[in-house]
Amino acid sequence: xxxxxxxxxxxxxxxxxxxxxxxxxxxxxxxxxxxxxxxxxxxxxxxxxxxxxxxxxxxxxxxxxxxxxxxxxxxxxxxxxxxxxxxxxxxxxxxxxxxxxxxxxxxxxxxxxxxxxxxxxxxxxxxxxxxxxxxxxxxxxxxxxxxxxxxxxxxxxxxxxxxxxxxxxxxxxxxxxxxxxxxxxxxxxxxxxxxxxxxxxxxxxxxxxxxxxxxxxxxxxxxxxxxxxxxxxxxxxxxxxxxxxxxxxxxxxxxxxxxxxxxxxxxxxxxxxxxxxxxxxxxxxxxxxxxxxxxxxxxxxxxxxxxxxxxxxxxxxxxxxxxxxxxxxxxxxxxxxxxxxxxxxxxxxxxxxxxxxxxxxxxxxxxxxxxxxxxxxxxxxxxxxxxx
Numbered sequence: 310x311x312x313x314x315x316x317x318x319x320x321x322x323x324x325x326x327x328x329x330x331x332x333x334x335x336x337x338x339x340x341x342x343x344x345x346x347x348x349x350x351x352x353x354x355x356x357x358x359x360x361x362x363x364x365x366x367x368x369x370x371x372x373x374x375x376x377x378x379x380x381x382x383x384x385x386x387x388x389x390x391x392x393x394x395x396x397x398x399x400x401x402x403x404x405x406x407x408x409x410x411x412x413x414x415x416x417x418x419x420x421x422x423x424x425x426x427x428x429x430x431x432x433x434x435x436x437x438x439x440x441x442x443x444x445x446x447x448x449x450x451x452x453x454x455x456x457x458x459x460x461x462x463x464x465x466x467x468x469x470x471x472x473x474x475x476x477x478x479x480x481x482x483x484x485x486x487x488x489x490x491x492x493x494x495x496x497x498x499x500x501x502x503x504x505x506x507x508x509x510x511x512x513x514x515x516x517x518x519x520x521x522x523x524x525x526x527x528x529x530x531x532x533x534x535x536x537x538x539x540x541x542x543x544x545x546x547x548x549x550x551x552x553x554x555x556x557x558x559x560x561x562x563x564x565x566x567x568x569x570x571x572x573x574x575x576x577x578x579x580x581x582x583x584x585x586x587x588x589x590x591x592x593x594x595x596x597x598x599x600x601x602x603x604x605x606x607x608x609x610x611x612x613x614x615x616x617x618x619x620x621x622x623x624x625x626x627x628x629x630x631x632x633x634x635x636x637x638x639x640x641x642x643x644x645x646x647x648x649x650x651x652x653x654x655x656x657x658x659x660x661x662x663x664x665x666x667x668x669x670x671x672x673x674x675x676x677x678x679x680x681x682x683x684x685x686x687x688x689x690x691x692x693x694x695x696x697x
């Protein structure tokens with residue numbers, strides 16, 4: 310099989326995906342990806358606005374002024390390659406083997422961005438009189454801290470009163486095959502760093518010390534056994550998990566003066582940040598611990614119940630692939646959590662995710678044009694010809 314790029318391929322979506330993969334846009338760098346998108350969108354009538362925030366490049370491109378407004382959202386940044394010598398081909402040289410397109414960002418999520426752009430081009434050329442408006446919200450800060458990216462754009466859009474109606478985020482949501490799963494929400498993530506105080510001492514004289522590990526253990530067991538909320542149609546029960554625990558000086562004959570526990574909540578819309586924090590403190594206080602607890606909220610949960618947008622995407626998937634898609638809220642966080650604060654319906658949909666963030670990341674070429682077609686069919690379902 311050839312290990313070289315196939316820019317001459319008849320598929321415009323494949324060609325654009327290859328162009329984007331060839332740009333080594335590791336977070337927070339964009340490396341010209343958004344400039345390339347502007348070159349393609351501006352001739353279609355999009356007003357393109359670059360919003361720089363620190364080292365992060367963001368793009369807001371909109372065509373039309375009427376509602377409903379359908380937004381395609383995504384990120385041009387990719388995670389680091391890892392050991393490049395372990396890749397079968399250069400991660401930033403789009404390559405083909407066994408019917409797959411290889412390269413960092415192939416699945417997460419440059420193929421989705423390419424498919425969105427070409428879908429919009431086909432749709433607007435075929436239906437120039439469509440109702441509503443179309444926009445793109447693209448960032449180079451999704452894989453990193455996510456503090457200068459989509460959240461900044463959303464704040465600016467909210468401040469100037471722009472109203473979003475639908476948003477499709479191109480995250481790789483499919484599982485085994487294209488279209489078998491879309492995400493209609495994501496769990497929130499909240500971490501805590503708990504430090505339980507004790508008194509350091511010689512292990513042979515425990516009466517002169519105070520072992521924080523022993524003191525913390527009953528409370529940790531209760532936290533681990535707690536039922537934080539119940540599962541529902543869209544979410545698994547909220548999960549509390551310890552990720553690290555550290556105490557001691559390294560010596561086997563010293564009772565430590567403190568123990569530090571890192572933990573994380575993955576929580577649904579059935580729970581709140583404030584409610585979970587209060588319940589954790591109540592359990593720790595009940596056990597009489599001397600402690601400090603620092604909280605970090607990585608993202609709040611969001612949910613789009615079955616409705617206009619999910620139905621439009623599901624119908625497009627059914628026509629294009631014959632698959633009845635599944636709604637899911639599993640997986641990690643995404644920029645959908647920010648967009649959901651200003652947009653009532655947010656759905657994530659993209660190619661299979663089995664290879665994302667891995668060595669030899671790839672997408673099956675057979676899925677690329679159908680992905681574009683699903684985006685186009687969704688546009689057709691949501692933005693019919695304007696009434697005369």
